Amino acid sequence: MTKPRGETRARILRTAAELFQRQGYGATGLNQVLAESGAPKGSLYFHFPRGKEQLAAEAVALAGGELGERMASVVGSAAGPRDAVVGVGELLADELRESGFRDGCPLATVALEQAGGDGPISEVCQLTYDTWLLGLSDSLRGWGAADDEAAELAELVLSSLQGALLLAQVRRDTAVISTVARRVASVVVRSLGEQGSGTQDSEK
Amino acid sequence: MTKPRGETRARILRTAAELFQRQGYGATGLNQVLAESGAPKGSLYFHFPRGKEQLAAEAVALAGGELGERMASVVGSAAGPRDAVVGVGELLADELRESGFRDGCPLATVALEQAGGDGPISEVCQLTYDTWLLGLSDSLRGWGAADDEAAELAELVLSSLQGALLLAQVRRDTAVISTVARRVASVVVRSLGEQGSGTQDSEK
Secondary structure, three states, rough: OHHHHHHHHHHHHHHHHHHHHHHOOOOOOOOHHHHHHHOOOHHHHHOOOOOOHHHHHHHHHHHHHHHHHHHHHHHHHOOOOHHHHHHHHHHHHHHHHHOOOOOOOOOHHHHHOOOOOHHHHHHHHHHHHHHHHHHHHHHOOOOOOOOHHHHHHHHHHHHHHHHHHHHHHHHHOOOHHHHHHHHHHHHHHHHHOOOOOOOOOOOO | OHHHHHHHHHHHHHHHHHHHHHOOOOOOOHOOOOOOOOOOOHHHHOOOHHHHHHHHHHHHHHHHHHHHHHHHHHHHHOHHHHHHHHHHHHHHHHHHHOOOOOOOOHHHHHHHHHHEEEEEEHHHHOOOHHHHHHHHHHHHHHHOOOHHHHHHHHHHHHHHHHHHHHHHHHOOOOOHHHHHHHHEEEEEEEHHHHHOOOOOOOOO
């Protein structure tokens, strides 16, 4: 009996993550999550006894963690910082395009609705962004950035790609992501170069 | 009778803009807009016959236009491109802080919920972002940027500040806006310098 229960839980979470990302927290009702996941009535409060807030926090953590892994994989296999930043931009642009411009950042919509609050959903959003930033700045340190510099550059990269993703979503056109990623990649490469570090990636 | 009617309309719009920004489109009901604006029942469909969609489109246009004016005023009174970018960052950080981290971008929450759609609200969001970008790139051209360069730099500035604003809102800390604005300001100054343009603003 354990396995089917786990499958139901996972199916509910997956559906919830998609709906919260596309419609936001406020507009997504638990009945819709149940209906679209095909989960039996009653299973929602069985698996998520603290209700919608718990479901949203876990769904955002799941989707944010998965995107974090895909970004880390791009950065990890990049030849250098320029490829890394451009590659993350391409990843975000591809996913946005393939979803018909519906799936941008899996956190942003819910994060904005929760902004100013301090509940479990806000905490998960903050933790997820911090995890992304930590991964990025670790890689930048690996390419020779000093600690402070790596942290600032990671914030620049994440902020600019996040904003470009939003703009691309509104325009239904990913060109702005490429433009911004290319520009920011140059900033990162130049900044690492100025630190006199040995990076494999040179200005193109 | 015309004046009170105009006042009611303006009050409904103002309340709607605030609620849509903070809660999103889906989570904001017309009854709440009516209650919080203190407008009489029936006045909503009298002033906004096409309902919630019309109200949201006009509210977003109003709030987005006003923020655009405040940004244009900062840019217009800046001594050069560095002051302009840093100044817009300060404006956004101040407004976020003063609202208890509730009021970030007046478009982003609604824009994300509408993403992938093509209704009047999406159109207004797109138009507002384009107007902001046009204002920014006009100023950058005034500081010596070539047309293409000005357009790309405007996209970089807007994207990075937009993303930093979101991150600051989630963290309840505006430091990331200052960091990102300062970094991007340097990119803009350097880029204008590389074009051999005469700018009043030098690298600090």
